Amino acid sequence: MAVRIVKKIANLLIFNNLTHSSFGRYVRGKPANLVRWEEQMSRSATTVRKFTEDQSDQFKISTLLNSAEALYEKSLNPRLKNEQCAACRKEAKDIADILANIKETRPLALNLLARIAIDEGFYDQANSHLVYALKEAPEDPSLLYSQGHVFLARQEYEEAEKLFARAFRINPSLTRAASSLAYTKTRQGKFVEAFQDYRELIKSHPDDPHIRTKLFECTAKITANHYDEELADDILSLYLLEGIDYTALGNITASLLIHKYDIPSLLQHGLPLGIVDTVCQDKLLCEALSKIIFCQPDLEKFITQIRKQLLLESLVQSDLKQLHVNLAVALSLYASNMEYSLYIDSQEYNLLSALEDLINAVISATGWKPSDLAGATLLYGMYLPMDELSCATELAKFSVNRWPVWARKTINHALLEIIQEKQNCDKIPSIGQISDATSQKVQAQYEQNPYPRWLHLSYNTPTNYGRAMEQEFPDFRAPSFFNTGDINVLIAGCGTGQHAIKVAKYFRNVNVTAIDLSRRSLVYASKMAEKYHVKNIEFIQADILNLDQLKQQFHIIESSGVLHHMADPMAGLAALKERLVPGGLMKLALYSRAARQIILKSRELIQKNKLTGSAQHIRLFRQAILHNNSSTAFSGMLSSSDFYNMSGCRDLVFHEHETQFDLLQIDEMLTRFNLNFIGLLVQPLQRLEFIEFIGSDQQRGTLAEWAEFEQQHPQSFGGMYQFYCQKPRQAPTV
Ligand SMILES: C[S@@+](CC[C@H](N)C(=O)[O-])C[C@H]1O[C@@H](n2cnc3c(N)ncnc32)[C@H](O)[C@@H]1O
Structure with a gap:
């Protein structure tokens, strides 16, 4: 009977030239009438044999299979609406259900059904399909690959690794298997192995955005223990790729440079004369300086000293030498990226003041051109914001194209754009008045120092938000609204928008509303949204306390690092919960008291020394910490990337207002607001440690269990407690 149906559909498909969707509608009613295919097969074996002997029928069957595959591939198209995507998957599934009745197509059809089941979060079902298919085709690499994904989704990494490795051994051209194998290694913390795998893969697939992103992700986790020229060349080639978040290259680049120049010994004995002539030719250093911020104390000291030598040499010669132009450009971009947080000594301050006088004098003379001042402006820009020069408006009167080519990038980035x-x-829309005293203080901080001043966005294949949640928390079932219609997301306290833009870009069918107190942060966010062509996002200036004026309800609310800056975080949480639909999800990130002990100590030091959040005081504080790194009380701070730029450092230790939490408090808070805890977002290795700690395979754990874990591992939540909770689907009856 199944065969007859197949024949009939195939005829319809081929001869009546029906569209996929009308085809799907036809099929939809039939499979329900089919008996389970295993039983069916034994009954219709003779018919099937007879049927498959017929070449033209075989052709029809393979056409059907192709259609099912095409429908499935279509369902992965990030531009499809969630419901269109679900419809395509359903049609593909209906056809595959039928084709699983036919011996010749059974493994392929079962594989397709398994892939769909994996996408939908039904891992056991996917595995049964694959186990059955593998009985017939035990060496089929595609089946092994799919089964690898079942284990990967279940976070059973060793098994997943074996399956991907086997699939790749059988078919060395199955790049997906090699890439998934490398990814599984990263999930287990085998970053060096994964890096080597991705490094090979990128050579044969330089344009594959997925491989690139993953290579970058695991590069972020490794450092070099000696200088290796081939590796340095490979890393340099990664800086030259477009559309990448180069931040991930920081650690490995820093470690290569430290070994190349033996920086600890240079710092100890003093930099040799002429070092500027050497490093200005270092392509890796110059590329890195213009694209990332190093988070390595010795390298920062080295850069600071190189900068001083370059300034002194240029002033002695009254010119920026042609040989040094690249380095001056790189250092001026670096200073702008770090928001001018590098230490400046008194000699340098005096020289900068003389340099400013010189620039002013040239501007006062009639007939000056940008090329007369490009060198001096860049030298100044290696230290201080060009837009704060008293003559900044005069400099900005010239469009970027009037400046020498080599100076344009800096002039644009550090002067004109600022x-x-x-x-x-003034162009940012706003709702309500910011009248709360703490909100006003916090707003003032972020107007001066929008945080974080991020530079690049990494690539990600857009996915369904609900499916991503299910992958993170394998025993969680996402609400059904993820499969229908648009998803409204509120990012409360979006800062400079990196997080909001990622949500808008990385998830399907989301409409994002992003609010913040700080207009300058929102302007930065809008500029970056434009740069990355993100249109499904609206930025509004608003206090969380005024969210009732927004009227709209949201399926998801994310608020990262915000509530702990409010005078009354509970009032903030109440306002957020009001905006959430029943069954809606909230992702919060809050400071951990245990993990922030060192920060609290630093804040005491800051108060004792009467340091304010001014740029000059932040530079002083950073210098004190950098040069005290052997007295360990504060050295932990050096591992925070926030320490290495102005807005980050202000946010980290000079904040106008912050409170901290512990997990039991969060538990109480969720109970009080009738929000159900879903789970903490942690690194895979940390989750494995936790599972071992509680001695159960209950992956999500309770907040009380995590609190016990944190007591043993107080630095576990240095990057904040990040967790999901859910508003009950229905209000509880009283
Ligand atoms: C530490 S930053 C975090 C920015 C962003 N969420 C992120 O993760 O990059 C905190 C942000 O919350 C905003 N904020 C603090 N209190 C707020 C409030 N009451 N209403 C709206 N935004 C607030 C600040 O203006 C600031 O941009």
């Missing part, structure tokens, strides 16, 4: 950013603040 001036524009300040001017655009």
